[in-house]
Amino acid sequence: MKKLFLILFTLHSSLFTLSAQQKPDGPFKCIVTNQEYNVFLRLNLYEETIPIPGQDVLGNTFGYLKKTTDSRVWIVTGVDISKDGKKASLEMVNDYGSEDLNAELTITNDSTYVLRQLEGSTIKVAGKNKWIKLPKELKFLKK
Numbered sequence: 001m002k003k004l005f006l007i008l009f010t011l012h013s014s015l016f017t018l019s020a021q022q023k024p025d026g027p028f029k030c031i032v033t034n035q036e037y038n039v040f041l042r043l044n045l046y047e048e049t050i051p052i053p054g055q056d057v058l059g060n061t062f063g064y065l066k067k068t069t070d071s072r073v074w075i076v077t078g079v080d081i082s083k084d085g086k087k088a089s090l091e092m093v094n095d096y097g098s099e100d101l102n103a104e105l106t107i108t109n110d111s112t113y114v115l116r117q118l119e120g121s122t123i124k125v126a127g128k129n130k131w132i133k134l135p136k137e138l139k140f141l142k143k
Contacts, residue, residue, distance in 0.1 A: 028081065028088055028105070032113045032140035037132070039067050039125060041105075041115070041140055045079045045088050055095060065092070065115075067125040074123055092123075111142040 028045035043063035044050050050063050052073055062076040077100075078091030086107050093100040101120030107113055117123060117136045124131040 026085060027107050028085075031143045033143060034138055034140050037067070037125065037134055037138070038069065038127075039065060039134070039138075041065050041113075043076065043105075045076070045081060045090075045105075052095065058095075062090075065123065067127070070126045072126060094121075113140040113142065114138070115140060 026046060028043055031040055031042050033040040041063060042050055045062050048060045048062055050061050052058050052061060052064055052075060053066075054071055055073075058075070062079050064076060065074040066072070073095050074092045075095060076090050077093050078089075080089040082088070088105045090103045090105055091100065092103055099121035101123065102118045104116045104118055105113055106116070115138045117134075122136075123134045125134065126132070
């Protein structure tokens with residue numbers, strides 16, 4: 001099962017690499033945080049250069065969403081950046097491969113990003129011995 005997931009993940013990622021704009025240091029190459037839910041996004045939506053901590057077998061990705069106190073992540077597997085460079089459509093999957101979703105990341109100003117979960121699973125993170133669902137719209141600040 002893991003082998004199949006890895007093959008599908010690699011194939012899917014390579015297809016969406018073609019749609020990402022090549023811009024090495026744009027606004028979608030960053031780390032943004034949300035203090036309320038203690039989560040962050042580490043991103044390079046222009047090319048797959050970001051390894052998942054402790055999960056080297058997955059190779060480099062466009063980025064991930066992670067809670068600072070947990071090892072589980074939501075991986076960005078596909079990207080489409082708008083022509084104006086202010087929005088990115090994201091395809092994300094949890095690190096087990098059991099849940100996925102489509103989301104939109106919008107830059108509202110130089111330091112504020114908004115992640116909107118559009119369709120698919122709801123992002124959940126671990127907290128206090130239970131799963132915590134993140135809101136459908138979540139604000140992040142650039143570090």
